[in-house]
Amino acid sequence: MVGSIVSEPIGRDVAGPSLRAVDGRGDAFRRLVDRELDGAYRLAAVILNDRVEAEDAVHDAALVAWRRWGDLRDPARFEAWFRRILVNGCRDRLRARARHRVVDVGRELVEAEHPRVTDATGATAIRDAVDRALEGLGPDERLIVVLRFHADLTVPAIAATIGIPEGTVKSRLHHALGRLRAVLEVEER
């Protein structure tokens, strides 16, 4: 047998298959994220009560999800998986916000110069009181309330999302509702 040297053409697209594989994963990721994007943004906005920060939170969650893309074995579980990443990110933001509490001086000045006219039924006052009470909840309590009443999750699902025992979810939910109820009762006096 006569040996021969086989030369490869210069510039062969050796990276082609791997690039296509990455693109395939990227497309799958985009599809899944796009499907959940509206819900994720709304959830983050309700949790954070800040639309700009909610956009950042969702973007950060997408970055984390892409970095951990290899962890997701079953695409059918993407929704819960991505929600867990998002909620954890929101919790970090709430905790950071608690450490660096921002006082909205502008709103106080506006209200001082232009006092609100109390409506006859007191509905506005009650709404404001509920909003303030929600803002006053701790990060974990606020997450639980939002996941329960906005995302309509069950207690086991909330526990799985936040990563705490179901009993803790129940007790914190009970405590949070107690605080909100107390605020409502004060406003209705």
Add this chain to the structure above:
Amino acid sequence: MSDVDGTRLEREISEAMRRRDPGPAPIGLRDRVARVPQGPAGRGPALRGLSRAVVPVLGVAAAIALLLLTIPLFLVPGSGPGPGASVAPVATFDPYLHGPGITEAPPLEADVVVPLGLLLLGVVVFAIAPRGPRRAAAALVVLLALGFGGALVLLTHANTGPVASSGGVGVLNPDQPAGSPRWTAFITAAPREPFSFGFSVENDGPLTIHLDGIVASGVPPDDHAPTFRAAWTGTEPNGGIGGPAEPFAPVDLPPGGHVLLWLVGAASECAAGPAFDPSGSWSAVSIPDVRVRYSILGIPRTATIRLPYDLMQPYAESCPPQP
């Protein structure tokens, strides 16, 4: 006082949620998220699975290693007799052979391994602990462990350990060369023949130490360097070869306590032997110090102690013969 029932409360909360709900995601966010996969992709399941498998194993290994290293800390330090206590003579003890009291030095000291183990454990705990209170608790435990380990290491280092305070020689020719502040003792035993010398090991630290033995040799064994074979204990001034056959046994030394050791060695293959003349030209292997193994608070350590004289073994320069 009004009574807000559960239905009313849930309705108010749900309405508050709706007020906060911004609706669909804005186009800008959609574009930002669509560009995310252009960044570096995450590791594949195989690598993630591997790291998940390896990290807990590392954690368990670190915990076991740490446990093995720290168990002695809770044992009573030293089980040997105190200084002065007699050890039953062993009739078959032959000081010419490898005997008790000569140990090998470990490649790593416990006071190095323990902090490294704690550090590894800390890294592993941080890697596998979930976020939140459990990670904070893990951090606290690791900090306490590091503080404990650090304090222990500092404490053992503060104890300066054994020192040689006096000495004597057995089968040697002591001499003090002109101009030298220290005595020089020459080993004049014939090749492979035994020699012995004595020195005192004293505990000048604040804690009781447990003397475990002498490290085999301060110099690597070759044709020129002598080897240590056995250690004797006792206060017999002419111990060693002609002294009481009292083999070394691990001994506790309280602060200020001391023990006299006689170390038996064998001259090297190329030793100059009894014909050595210190007034002429000579070459020798110097043994200025001896390393002893001891433990303090259960932590084994090695200390280098300076001999009270410069011990030298002259050797024939023509040995071994070159081919």
